[in-house]
Amino acid sequence: MERLQKVIAHAGIASRRKAEQLIEEGHVRVNGKVVKELGIKVSSSDKVEVDGIPLEREEPIYFMLYKPRGVISSVNDDKGRKVVTDFFPMIEQRIYPVGRLDYDTSGLLILTNDGEFANTLMHPSNQIDKVYVAKVKGIPTKEALKALERGVRLEDGKTAPAKVKMHTVDKKKQTAIVEIIIHEGRNRQVRRMFEAVGNPVLKLKRERYGFLTLQGLKVGDARELSPHEVKQLRALALKK
Structure with missing residues (x-):
């Protein structure tokens, strides 16, 4: 037996919070009856419908x-x-x-x-580290790296502090390989951060997500x- 909102969330219909809202607003039926109580639990044999559409319950993968x-x-x-x-x-x-x-x-x-x-x-609110390795145009100055570490001002607000490490520098081609660790997930965030300090990204790879690696x-x-x-x-x- 599982809570109804969890079953809806696992089906990929909505987040658990949104599922709770759907239940409270009367969008959910269990075995043909509208259910508005958040505490209800259902089994695999119960028929769950959201806005009249039967829920296809899948094993989470x-x-x-x-x-x-x-x-x-x-x-x-x-x-x-x-x-x-x-x-x-x-x-x-x-x-x-x-x-x-x-x-x-x-x-x-x-x-x-x-x-x-x-x-x-x-x-x-989650604090999962995401590790990126960027090839950037130009060689970032110490001031630029410190700015990235402190957080830079973007159009959607200042970024959280990051960890930054210079890997290699190619003075002839005027490029550098830089590792940056962030835990936010804004749209094109790493690229925008480097652009903000004057070193546009030429190539970008996410090498780690929390403890997961590409090994x-x-x-x-x-x-x-x-x-x-x-x-x-x-x-x-x-x-x-």
Whole structure:
């Protein structure tokens, strides 16, 4: 037996909070009867409907993908471009990415059909480190690196403090390889941060998400996360 809002969230219909709202507003039926109580629990034999549509309950699954550049972090694209779910042709469940990586950014991306899990990882309060390695134009000054570490002012507000490390410098080509660790997930955040200090990103890869790394994966490869890894990610996201 599981709480009704959790079952709805696991089905990928909505986050648990949104599921609670749907229940309270009378959008949910269990075995033909409208249910507005949040405490109710249901079993696998109960028929659950949201706005008259039967809930298709799926076993939650969790994957990580080494996303290539030139791929959209979505389940479909109206321009016909390759999307991340194209790398899972044998998966029958409706999985979707947790957050996103830009079209031109490669690296570690999590996909799942567990709406509650996805919303927990993406919640602004979570402190999960995301490690990026960027090839940037120009050689960042010490002042630029310190600015990134303190947080830079973007059009949607100042970024949280980051950890920054210079890896290599190519004085001839006037480029540098820089590692940056952030825990926020704003749109194109790393690229915008480097642009703000005068060092536009030429190439970007996310190498780590929390404790997960790309070790053992080639570009375009994916693997299923273990139950222990899923549990660890939840614990990381809920840690304040």
